[in-house]
Amino acid sequence: MATILVLALSLIMVLTGCGSSNKGGTSGSTDEKLNVMLYSSLKDTQLAALKEKFTAKYPHVNMDYYTAGTGNVMTKLATEQQAGGISADLIWVGDPTNYINFKADDLLYPYDSPAAKEIPDKFKDPDRMYISGRLIMLGFVYNTNMLTAEEAPKTWDDLLKPEFKDYVGMTDPTSAGTTFNTVAGLVQHPNYGWDYFRALKENGVKLENGSSGVVNKVGAGEYKVAIGVDYIARSVKAQGSPVDFIYPADNIPVIESPIAIIKNTKNLEAAKLLYDFIISEEGQQILLEEYTFPINPNMALEDAIPVTEAEAKMLPVDNQKLAEDKVQILETFDSIFK
Known part of the structure; x- marks a missing residue:
């Protein structure tokens, strides 16, 4: 890809x-x-x-x-x-x-x-x-039939908890610019980097081809939680789907x-x-x-x-460096997840 x-x-x-x-x-x-x-x-x-x-x-x-x-x-x-x-x-x-x-x-x-x-x-x-x-913000979309607000993740590290193993989704950054920007920001951050994504993969995080698709699958119960876009989650919730949205406690992707x-x-x-x-x-x-x-x-x-x-509280991103490193970031991501 x-x-x-x-x-x-x-x-x-x-x-x-x-x-x-x-x-x-x-x-x-x-x-x-x-x-x-x-x-x-x-x-x-x-x-x-x-x-x-x-x-x-x-x-x-x-x-x-x-x-x-x-x-x-x-x-x-x-x-x-x-x-x-x-x-x-x-x-x-x-x-x-x-x-x-x-x-x-x-x-x-x-x-x-x-x-x-x-x-x-x-x-x-x-x-x-x-x-x-x-402005687009990303955070955690969770299924309200499967998790309470207290049980839902609050930080990026929460996605690595055993209770979420094999039940976390995210959009493939190759197809979604907002997810790519989020991935790249976490990669640039000294507290996360590529080791964080290797840990996500180890915890069974799965990729979806589309920002709306991953939110809909949370609503359908295929995932307990997903890294998702705020306005998509709000829209799906307004249509009656059992989803809700939480901003990360810090390092919020603001795109x-x-x-x-x-x-x-x-x-x-x-x-x-x-x-x-x-x-x-x-x-x-x-x-x-x-x-x-x-x-x-x-x-x-x-x-x-x-x-x-x-x-x-936003996740800091160097967009100029991002533009220069885009191909390398996507190739490294693919090598971990595909």
């Missing part, structure tokens, strides 16, 4: 200079139908809700989207480039290290959105090549999920409209309703840890 990702990433690096050279977008007339395509790792329900509200506000824009895990989105980008050009106008995935590579290879269009004035600079690329569109416009888009005007809409309070409210942390500091997610508290 890691070898496939290497090829995909290598292909993406040659995107600059390819495709259309039209930077001017389409006509500004609202009488003309515009098109915009978003590639994203968000859930389909989130993207469908955004599409509904966006097209209601801008009926002259036809929005489409492709949703899959971050690894699959990256592979699709590479495959399309091999075939002659990318169909996406914007990219919105859960692994911020991808955007470091995108920027380094001149793939992105710089855009200082007027809708971003309320968003802190720490969530913006200094050159405005991308901006965080949401920025950036959005960016592809430099060679043929639909620049529509791409800017969608970019603005996503980070506006109107767009962020849609994410809130889908149990997702907004990037706007004036908005808060009910029953979720405050962003300031999460930042104080």
Whole structure:
């Protein structure tokens, strides 16, 4: 799997200079139908809700989207480039290290959105090549029929307890950028490193191909607990599944999920409209309703840890080093688990 990702990433690096050279977008007339395509790792329900509200506000824009895990989105980008050009106008995935590579290879269009004035600079690329569109936090999703809140894990080391042997799941980091970022942060941390993942493997941790899938399997009782995404757990819980979510007592994975416009888009005007809409309070409210942390500091997610508290307890990650070490990290992970 890691070898496939290497090829995909290598292909993406040659995107600059390819495709259309039209930077001017389409006509500004609202009488003309515009098109915009978003590639994203968000859930389909989130993207469908955004599409509904966006097209209601801008009926002259036809929005489409492709949703899959971050690894699959990256592979699709590479495959399309091999075939002659990318169909996406914007990219919105859960692994911020991808955007470091995108920027380094001149793939992105710089855009200082007027809708971003309320968003802190720490969530913006200094050159405005991308901006965080949401925050994702990972923690422990547990089955409430199998564990009480007191019995559920509270720390990363709790996952190594004998009572959880063969009943812990996690998403394969090859397919999910949020899990990759979590794995890499733990690998970088002096208290964990690769020995921690060898211990997880020894305790019978199993891999799933998809962030939603592993949470659903907790609800089905296949796992007592899983390393899972906060908004997915909240969404599944709201649907009646017997799951709940606990943030780690410390070293909480807090992951920025950036959005960016592809430099060679043929639909620049529509791409800017969608970019603005996503980070506006109107767009962020849609994410809130889908149990997702907004990037706007004036908005808060009910029953979720405050962003300031999460930042104080967050798992430190060196994203620049992560971008450089991505292939090696995935290969080492595969050598332990596969």
